[in-house]
Amino acid sequence: MKRKEALAAVSILFESTPCFVTVGLTWLDWNTARPSDGNFHLKTLGSGSSVGLGMALALPHRKIAVLDGDGAVIMNANGLITVGRVQPKNLIHIVFDNKIYESSGCIPTASAYNLNIANFGRAAGIPHVRQVDKIDDFKTAVKDAFESDGPHLIVAQVEPSGEDANTSYSRLNEIEGKFKFMRHLERLEKRPLREDAVDIKLSIR
Amino acid sequence: MATVENAGKIIRALKRAGVNFVASLPDASLAYLVEGLDEDNDIVHVPLSREEEGVGVCMGANLAGKRCALMMQNAGLLNSCNALTTTARQIEIPMLLLVLYAGALNDMSFPMLGMVTEPVLDALGIPHYVLNNIDDAPNVVAGALVQAYNAQRPVAILLTKSVL
Numbered sequence A: 001m002k003r004k005e006a007l008a009a010v011s012i013l014f015e016s017t018p019c020f021v022t023v024g025l026t027w028l029d030w031n032t033a034r035p036s037d038g039n040f041h042l043k044t045l046g047s048g049s050s051v052g053l054g055m056a057l058a059l060p061h062r063k064i065a066v067l068d069g070d071g072a073v074i075m076n077a078n079g080l081i082t083v084g085r086v087q088p089k090n091l092i093h094i095v096f097d098n099k100i101y102e103s104s105g106c107i108p109t110a111s112a113y114n115l116n117i118a119n120f121g122r123a124a125g126i127p128h129v130r131q132v133d134k135i136d137d138f139k140t141a142v143k144d145a146f147e148s149d150g151p152h153l154i155v156a157q158v159e160p161s162g163e164d165a166n167t168s169y170s171r172l173n174e175i176e177g178k179f180k181f182m183r184h185l186e187r188l189e190k191r192p193l194r195e196d197a198v199d200i201k202l203s204i205r
Numbered sequence B: 001m002a003t004v005e006n007a008g009k010i011i012r013a014l015k016r017a018g019v020n021f022v023a024s025l026p027d028a029s030l031a032y033l034v035e036g037l038d039e040d041n042d043i044v045h046v047p048l049s050r051e052e053e054g055v056g057v058c059m060g061a062n063l064a065g066k067r068c069a070l071m072m073q074n075a076g077l078l079n080s081c082n083a084l085t086t087t088a089r090q091i092e093i094p095m096l097l098l099v100l101y102a103g104a105l106n107d108m109s110f111p112m113l114g115m116v117t118e119p120v121l122d123a124l125g126i127p128h129y130v131l132n133n134i135d136d137a138p139n140v141v142a143g144a145l146v147q148a149y150n151a152q153r154p155v156a157i158l159l160t161k162s163v164l
Helices: A003-014 A025-033 A048-058 A070-075 A078-086 A117-123 A135-147 A174-189 A197-203 B004-016 B028-039 B051-063 B074-079 B081-089 B111-124 B134-151
Strands: A019-021 A039-041 A064-069 A091-097 A128-132 A152-157 B021-024 B044-047 B068-073 B095-100 B128-131 B154-159
Touching: A003 A025, A003 A135, A019 A025, A019 A048, A025 A039, A025 A064, A039 A174, A048 A064, A048 A070, A048 A078, A048 A091, A048 B021, A048 B044, A048 B051, A064 A070, A070 A091, A070 A117, A078 A117, A078 B044, A078 B051, A091 A135, A117 A128, A117 A152, A128 A135, A135 A152, A174 B051, A197 B134, B004 B028, B004 B134, B021 B028, B021 B051, B028 B044, B028 B068, B028 B095, B044 B051, B051 B068, B051 B074, B051 B081, B051 B095, B068 B074, B074 B081, B074 B095, B074 B111, B081 B111, B081 B154, B095 B134, B111 B128, B111 B154, B128 B134, B134 B154
Parallel strands: A019 A039, A019 A064, A064 A091, A091 A152, A128 A152, B021 B044, B021 B068, B068 B095, B095 B154, B128 B154
Antiparallel strands: none
């Protein structure tokens, strides 16, 4: 399956779920499948599991999703170990494993050779790990992740985008993206979340 | 030698400033602080596997309204430079960095780490303050947090072993 088709098949399941999305083609593909202020563009490769964990702990009543790639996960593999240790029940981490650094010159990643990311996740203590390579199975895995406690790690085996690769540019300024994302979260949570320096100063007695 | 009493003073300073989320990686001098944070019911404490994760963990929590701190040794600060740049600085995420200052004045460990710590923070555009006296902890912690939100960036407090 292709990542673009897989994302299109599950986007409706996400509703307004906050999504942290790895930099590169996954971001472009996801914004096409689900355009939303609830999409956050990660700028540090590999930070998905960490950012998702932080928000999952801060909002334990809400599902938090991470859309990631094999190259990024390998770069911060210890993030999976921390997730396995902390066990955030509401975290859904989806890794599209195309076995290449697709946005960085299409050089093979370790998952093309020695690394099985799903097995790594299991060894790290993540209790719900699935590896899928068909759209229907992917859909079922994502649906289950939304309906049951996690942490969930779904490793989707995908083909490289090849000639279908999205060639557009993301024009979103990251600071504006942050504020849009926080306003989206505030609407979901029905309470203010953002604090400024005055809030901090006035709160300290 | 680190003391439980000083760890308690630093945790009280964090709570007075409203810090309610701390990600950390231990150092021998930070052990009482780590234990104290684990036992504290008002602070979510996340044990990291590598310090750079902590920048992402704190951003995720900060976007959801938490007041965050990342606690580590200065070796971990060096491990975190990419995330501090491409996450914390680029996306303008306020957080406290509580950094054990190995190799500081009168500390024989890791002299090279001690020498590069403040120049690296300067290069990253991260304001930093050395805590030499534990009685200054409440004001320095509160002031650093206000500055972090005012300047929309991390602010580092360098913890010498004399305050631990």
